Structures are given as C-alpha cells and as structure tokens.
Amino acid sequence: MPSFSEILQRRTIFRDKDVLSPHYVPDVLPFREGEVEKIMLVLSGALKGMRAGNLFIYGKTGTGKTCSVRHVMKKFMQMESPAKTVYLNCRIYNSKYKVMHKIAKEFIPELEKSGFGISLIYEKLIEWLAGGKIQLIVVLDEIDMVKDLNELVYTLVRTNDELLGGGISVVGISNRLSFKEMLDPRSKSSLCETELTFAPYDAEKMKAILKQRLEQGFVQGAVDESALNLAAAIAATESGDARYALRLLLRAGEIVDAGGGQRIDDSHVEEARRSVEGDMIKEVIQTLPENQRIVLYAVANLSQKGGRYSKLGGNEDGENFLLSGEVYEEYSRVCNSLCVKKRSARWYREYLNELEMLGLITTIESGRGMRGHTRLIKPGYPAEELKKIVWETMGLEEEGKKKEK
DNA sequence: CCTCCACAGGAAGCGCAGGAGT
DNA sequence: ACTCCTGCGCTTCCTGTGGAGG
Numbered sequence: 001m002p003s004f005s006e007i008l009q010r011r012t013i014f015r016d017k018d019v020l021s022p023h024y025v026p027d028v029l030p031f032r033e034g035e036v037e038k039i040m041l042v043l044s045g046a047l048k049g050m051r052a053g054n055l056f057i058y059g060k061t062g063t064g065k066t067c068s069v070r071h072v073m074k075k076f077m078q079m080e081s082p083a084k085t086v087y088l089n090c091r092i093y094n095s096k097y098k099v100m101h102k103i104a105k106e107f108i109p110e111l112e113k114s115g116f117g118i119s120l121i122y123e124k125l126i127e128w129l130a131g132g133k134i135q136l137i138v139v140l141d142e143i144d145m146v147k148d149l150n151e152l153v154y155t156l157v158r159t160n161d162e163l164l165g166g167g168i169s170v171v172g173i174s175n176r177l178s179f180k181e182m183l184d185p186r187s188k189s190s191l192c193e194t195e196l197t198f199a200p201y202d203a204e205k206m207k208a209i210l211k212q213r214l215e216q217g218f219v220q221g222a223v224d225e226s227a228l229n230l231a232a233a234i235a236a237t238e239s240g241d242a243r244y245a246l247r248l249l250l251r252a253g254e255i256v257d258a259g260g261g262q263r264i265d266d267s268h269v270e271e272a273r274r275s276v277e278g279d280m281i282k283e284v285i286q287t288l289p290e291n292q293r294i295v296l297y298a299v300a301n302l303s304q305k306g307g308r309y310s311k312l313g314g315n316e317d318g319e320n321f322l323l324s325g326e327v328y329e330e331y332s333r334v335c336n337s338l339c340v341k342k343r344s345a346r347w348y349r350e351y352l353n354e355l356e357m358l359g360l361i362t363t364i365e366s367g368r369g370m371r372g373h374t375r376l377i378k379p380g381y382p383a384e385e386l387k388k389i390v391w392e393t394m395g396l397e398e399e400g401k402k403k404e405k
Numbered sequence: 406c407c408t409c410c411a412c413a414g415g416a417a418g419c420g421c422a423g424g425a426g427t
Numbered sequence: 428a429c430t431c432c433t434g435c436g437c438t439t440c441c442t443g444t445g446g447a448g449g
Binding site: 147289343344346347350365366367370372373 | 434436440444446
Binding site: 349 | 409
C-alpha cells in the first residue's frame with residue numbers, strides 16, 4: 001500500500017493537468033479571434049449602459065463556443081460597469097422556471113430559497129434591474145435543452161418593454177441548428193438578432209490548439225511530434241472536436257505515467273483512442289434502460305454464435321448479420337433467464353432504431369435472398385467488448401448471466 | 406398472378422410520475 | 428394540500444412493403 005508522499009513523488013510527464021481539462025479557459029483562443037471580436041461587439045453596448053444585442057451561436061461540440069463566450073465574459077467582468085452577466089447551462093436549468101429562478105437568485109439574495117411563484121420572481125427581477133439601471137446579459141448554453149423555450153425567450157425579451165432603465169439580452173448557444181425551426185417566428189427573430197457559426201477545426205488548426213495546450217500541460221518534450229499529429233488527425237477526421245483531441249492526449253499521458261515512461265508516442269495515442277472510445281460507449285450504455293441494454297446484449301451474444309442468415313449461407317461478403325426476428329427471440333430468452341419482463345416487439349423495434357442512432361449497432365434492409373421484409377443487424381463494435389460493458393453496467397444481474405450459461 | 410411471410414412503422418390509447426394551478 | 432394536466436414509456440392494433448413460393 002503506497003503512502004501519499006510516495007504517490008506525490010512519482011514521476012509524471014504532466015505539468016498541469018487542468019490545462020487539458022475541457023473546462024479550462026485559455027487566455028488566448030487560437031483561430032477564434034474573429035468570433036470573439038464579434039461577440040464583444042454585440043455585447044459592448046451593455047458597458048455603455050445601452051441594451052446589448054441578442055446573439056445566437058451555433059457550432060458542433062468542441063468547436064470553442066462555450067470557451068469563446070466565457071473568455072469574453074471574463075474580459076467583460078474586468079470592466080468598470082453596472083452591467084452584469086450570468087452563465088447557465090440549460091442541461092441543468094432546463095425549464096423557464098428553473099432559468100428565471102437561477103438568474104434571480106444569482107443577484108437577489110432573498111430569492112435564494114425555492115418555492116416562489118414565477119410572477120414574484122419576475123417582478124423582483126424587474127425591480128432590481130430598473131432600480132440599478134442594470135444591463136444584464138444572460139448566457140444560455142445548450143439552449144435547445146429548455147423545454148418551454150418559446151415561453152422563456154418571450155418572457156426575457158418582453159422584460160425590456162417594461163423597463164425604463166436597464167435591460168436584458170440573451171446569448172444562446174446550441175450545437176443543433178435544427179432546433180431553431182422549433183421556435184415560433186417572434187422568438188426566433190429576437191433571439192437570432194445576430195447569429196454566429198463556429199466551424200469545426202481541421203487537422204492543422206487542431207494541431208496548433210493541442211500544441212498550445214501541451215506546452216503548458218506537459219513537461220517539455222513529453223509529446224512526440226508524430227503523436228501530436230496523430231491525435232490531431234484522429235480528432236479532426238472523427239469530429240473536429242477539440243475536447244476529444246485533448247481527452248486523447250490526457251489519456252495518453254496517463255498511460256505513459258502508469259507505465260513509467262517519459263514520452264508519448266503514436267502507440268500511446270492509439271491506445272488512448274481505444275480507451276476513450278470504450279469510455280464513451282460505456283457512458284452511452286449506462287444511460288440506456290435495462291431492457292434496451294439486454295437487446296444490445298442479445299445482438300452481441302448472437303453475433304458471436306452466428307445467426308440464421310450466415311448459417312443459410314445467405315451472405316456473399318462474409319458479414320455476420322442477424323435477423324430482427326431471431327434477435328427478438330434471443331432477447332426474450334435472456335429476459336426470461338434474468339427474470340426481467342420483456343417489452344413488446346413493437347417497442348423492441350424502437351429500441352433498435354435508437355441503438356442504431358447511437359452507433360451501437362448497424363442495420364440494413366434485407367434485399368434479395370431473404371424472405372420477407374426485415375432488417376439485418378450487426379453490432380457496431382466488437383461483440384466481446386459490448387458484452388463486457390453491458391455486463392458491467394448490469395451490476396447485480398451478473399449472477400443471472402452466469403446461471404444462463 | 407396472387408398469397409403468404411416476416412417484418413416495419415403509424416395511430417390510438419393506457420398508466421404513471423411530476424409539475425402547474427388553485 | 429388538493430386536484431388537474433401533461434409528457435413519457437409502453438402496449439395493442441393495424442396497415443404497408445417487397446420478395447418467396449405456389
């Protein structure tokens with residue numbers, strides 16, 4: 001059993017792990033100068049006591065949206081001004097009430113406790129804004145998660161009509177462009193007063209970003225040039241997501257540390273990719289309902305044994321596809337042995353659709369050679385790995401699985 | 406050609422939990 | 428604190444689809 005002092009004395013190639021975390025806001029944002037300037041421009045009015053413009057920011061995950069906004073907020077707060085900003089993530093504050101309450105209690109201590117009516121919160125907020133002639137900027141990250149978004153936007157925008165001094169402006173951030181169509185036209189036109197799109201990073205930019213971070217995050221010379229290139233290339237081709245790239249490097253560093261090495265090379269990045277991928281699959285599977293996990297297990301299990309399709313010699317390219325029907329049979333069987341009540345065949349099909357969308361399985365329509373109209377299924381990842389992960393997430397049911405064998 | 410098979414997926418409705426309204 | 432309402436997960440029922448088999 002090691003002591004803390006031993007652990008602290010262990011050699012590490014990290015200088016500062018925080019720099020590699022997704023929450024870190026760097027002082028310089030490479031390739032986002034233009035976007036940062038535009039955000040500053042839109043919000044600058046508030047510093048002069050005028051109402052700032054509303055802003056809608058769109059871009060895929062890991063393209064620096066949140067980072068850029070937080071960066072601007074940081075600068076904004078350093079200025080002498082009665083203007084205020086609030087940042088909230090709508091994954092947590094996902095309704096009009098929760099958002100309004102969070103905004104209010106940020107500035108008005110007496111509303112700290114919950115249980116106030118929405119109208120009281122609203123009035124207090126107006127009183128506070130008008131009293132101090134305050135310009136408030138509300139940043140709503142992952143804004144598409146708000147259930148009654150139309151209501152919320154309408155309320156926030158209308159507030160300005162009731163105010164003589166002070167005002168509210170909204171900065172919405174989303175990674176889904178399609179949600180804009182869900183808004184009614186009035187909310188849409190006020191929220192999207194100004195729009196800004198963040199493009200994914202290409203491999204070159206990704207490399208520069210990683211380079212900037214690893215100079216602060218790792219000790220000098222800890223990362224091979226080719227390992228850096230590889231990490232940048234993987235992240236750029238898979239998603240353009242800088243967070244993913246950073247995660248790769250972080251994991252690769254941990255792998256090297258664990259092995260007592262001193263340099264990250266290509267093999268560590270490859271290993272990190274597999275490891276991170278495994279983590280992400282696990283995260284997804286964990287959120288799945290029990291029955292859906294059993295469906296996934298059934299697919300994995302059956303694909304190892306081989307389905308009827310391959311036994312009938314129906315496939316030319318050797319792909320081991322499964323028939324929808326036989327997977328349902330297998331699923332039913334597993335449910336039985338686990339003493340879990342099975343879902344109807346109709347709902348099972350919905351489960352399949354969702355699993356496909358999540359990339360956990362792939363399906364194709366049956367063509368010639370197959371009787372009837374069905375779907376051919378195969379796992380999206382190695383069956384062994386999927387079974388293991390499902391197994392782990394099932395926890396207590398492990399005993400049941402053993403009996404089944 | 407028609408019929409049957411083996412499914413896909415839409416429509417309606419049901420029971421339940423949690424939030425809104427009073 | 429009480430009911431009322433609504434969204435969600437799910438079942439039941441049903442119509443559609445495209446090739447196989449007669």
